[in-house]
Amino acid sequence: MSHLRLYIILVIVMFVWGINLPAVKYLTTQMEPVTMTSFRLFLAAITVFAVLSFTGLIRKLTKTEWRYVIAGSALNVVIHHYFISVGLSLTSGTNAGLIIGTGPIMTAIFSLFLLRSKPSKLQWLGFILGLIGVTATVLAGNGAASSISTGDFYIFLAILGQVLSYMVISKASKTLDPRLLTAYMFLLGSAGLFLISLFREPGEWRMFGEMDSLFWLLVIASGIFGTAIGHMLYNYSVGEIGPTKAAIFINLNTLFALLGSAFFLGEVLTQAHLIGFVLVAFGVLFGSGAAEELWRMRVQSVKQ
Structure with a gap:
């Protein structure tokens, strides 16, 4: 599969992940986050095994x-989903968004030292533009970042765990x-999270029997499309084009989540x-290497 097709994927x-965010937020208001997440990930595991x-x-x-x-x-x-779920309950959406926006640059740095993958100057420019863009987008919707809290540290640990997992993948x-x-x-991972939930959220698993049809519709859709198929395709892309190029696309998460909130929740988008x-x-165009690849294709077509 060509890189351009992978970029489209x-x-x-x-x-899908951006649209999935409002659904996950709703689910965490209906049930304790770790218990719900463990079930959603178990459903995702079954789905991926069924597809494969x-x-x-x-x-x-x-x-x-x-x-x-x-x-x-x-x-x-375990680390990523646990600290994300707990961290979001202890910090502001602004702080969380800004910390998540550092993911692509953290990935580039770890890839440089652990995988000996050296991004080009154009890619570094893309990482910086993406970070500035995420910062401008998040602050536009929330005013200003609040002071650093324990929740911020948890969000950082969640992103650090995710970035290191890309090296493993x-x-x-x-x-x-x-x-x-x-x-x-x-x-x-779902088994690990469920064991944690038994200690952190004892007895919460009994709530599954009291959930309404909307909860089950969203948790099944989120587990199958947002988690199973989404992560399966994303991790496949990491294996094909490397963690540095794939991670830059995470910045689009914030944008699509905002568009989803504007469309479904009526939130206002500003200049x-x-x-x-x-x-x-x-940032995505430069950081992913798509701009360089398009330029090479153009040069080749001119020579032919």
Whole structure:
């Protein structure tokens, strides 16, 4: 699959994740977050395994591959989702958005030291534009960031765990299909989160029997489309184009979430939001390497 097709897939995934955010926020108001998240991820694991069963990709893993699965589950599922769910309850949406916006640059830095992947100058420009765009967009909707809190530290740990998991996925993809890795990660990670929920949210699992049809509709849709298919495609892209290029698309999450809030919740978009949209768009174009690839294709077509 060409990189341009992967870029299109990543934009679609970010759109799905952005629209998925209001649904997840609603679900966390109906039920304690860790218990609900463990079920949603377990549903995602079943979905990914079901999809892969039709492609013949399911197989036994080697000892080395199991190490990658365990590391990825701990970082990408347990640590990331636990600290995100707890952190959001302790900090403002502004602070959380700004910290999440540092993810692509953190990914580039860790890729540089751990994977020896050196982004080009144009990609670094893209990371900076994306960060400025996310900052402008988030501050436009919330005024100003509040003081640093424990919740901010939790959000940082969540993003750090996610970024480090991309390094694991990139290394594992040399022998293990990232889609199968995703299935095993969700299965182990959901079990880990459920065990945590038994201590942090004792007895909350009984609430599943009291949920209405809207809750079940949203949790199933979120688990299948937002979590299962979204992460399966995203992790596959990480294995194909590397964590640095894939991570820059995360900035689109904020934009699509705002558009979803404007469409479904009637929130107002301002001129500052528009500026943020433009900066993030150019940030993704440069940071992903799409601009360089389009330029190479143009040069080749002219030579022919």
